[in-house]
Amino acid sequence: MRLSLVLIFVLLVGASLGIGVADLSSVDVDAGLLLAISRWPRTAAALLAGAGLALAGVVVQLTVQNRLVEPGLTGTPEAAMIGLLGITLFAPGAPILIKMAVAALAALAGTLGFLALARHVPRRDPVLLPLVGLVYGGILGAAALWGAWITDLMQYLGTWTAGEFSGVLRGRYELLWLVAGLGVLLWRAADRITILGLGEAQARSLGLDYRQTLVLGLGIVSLTVAVVVVTVGALPFVGLVVPNIVSRLRGDNLRANLGPIALSGGAAVLAADMVGRLVRFPYEIPAGTVFAVAGAGVFLWLLHAPRREGRAHG
């Protein structure tokens, strides 16, 4: 399973580097230059964004103990956009790192808001929490839309909401490498986040510093989402679909699943981007749109699936 995943991954990367309007074998094209400034950055951006969002998804799922939740259903990207709007409005000339930091802090605040809300949602039916998250994200999204409308920043908001990779060039995606660093951090905290997934009482009775771990996990999620929103735009469903499939096949041990989740997340987003490049060639469909269509289908399947597993006692 692991070998086949790596093989698929390598084939996807190879194909992604080969697909585009310009023909790499043509003598009129400087293939090396094209690869370096466009094709490779685009491929790397898709891989990093996918890996990051998939990892963010599994962290959120363990934190709130609900497999049907992902960062797109906790108001995180919408809160990041509100933060971005704010900094764009008040300090338009701020360096991108500052903008991203503000977006990440706003995303964290938004996610903690969702968490406070989640405490009051009955746990009997796991479908309820993602629905509450959908409404919460919708409200934050509407606030962002209103803010963008009255400040004439609608165009910015458009680039943040629709995740796509056509604009990715060398020099405009490198911030995404932060995701790799966060992955390493997550690796170090993997056991503690798996313990979070056992619930607050269990985690605390195992001697875990619950709040500190919670903030660490959600901090990683918020930073990842903020980086992705700033560089390529929000990509819904990645954090939902990928961890769920991996968990079904390999269980819930985060340390053991970290690599497969990151690889499959990267591969899934790259595949969605390639589909978007090919369907109406030479025109493009945003990867986020492709993923939303595929992801909605998988989401419906997941909603149906838990009934068979037996939630409480078998």
Add this chain to the structure above:
Amino acid sequence: MIEIETLSVERDHAPVLHDLSLALPAGGLTALIGPNGAGKSSLLLTLAGLIAPRAGRVRLDGEDIHAMRPQARALRLAFLGQEQAQVSRLTVREMVGFGRWPHHRGRPGPADRAAVAGALALFGLGELAERPVSSLSGGQRQRTQIAMAHAQATPLVLLDEPLSALDPRYAREVMEALVAMAHDPAAPRGVVVVLHDLGMAARYADHVVAMKHGRLVAAGPRREVMRDAVLSALFDTGLKLREVEGAQVVLPA
């Protein structure tokens, strides 16, 4: 020895325990019984250090439980709450292994692996070790949780209604597992368990604590507390204990 001194606890700004004083023995199986809303779970959560009292103290072998660092407390007592919000897909071995986390904090050694193997064997989970917990029956899941608490190797284990929603067969399995843990010849430990089923308390407990409206009604060895008059007053309905074919059963009087 657990000493509870003039303990008062509030939850959601409502008092649930009033000025409770009680000493629990360090060994054996202690059952907490009482009607709904008696404060049994609140007492257990307070003993576990998971909720802080408004007044009073809980001391474990002379040391204040609420003053201990979480990590140190996890080496002294294990807590098993009511059913989790989501059934884990960790394997049985992984789940039981996390019981060792307070000991190794991420770097398990041979002693940790041995403790996990011992707990799996003691609770008859050897053949299920590589199965995901989500694929097990209710009784097997509870046994996995109890094996996890056992692997934590603490002198005290607290369990909040481990029998809720279990079929009689599984409930019996779980109670026998708890007895095995309390009287494990290698490392006997104190087991305090909230029980709704009075028959189970009458059959398996060494000590019984009866509570009502956040106050202590009776505490002592099973024979002293599990009496017709005490139970009838505790539950406001006529109850009598009778021995049927060697087992204690509770009947309406």
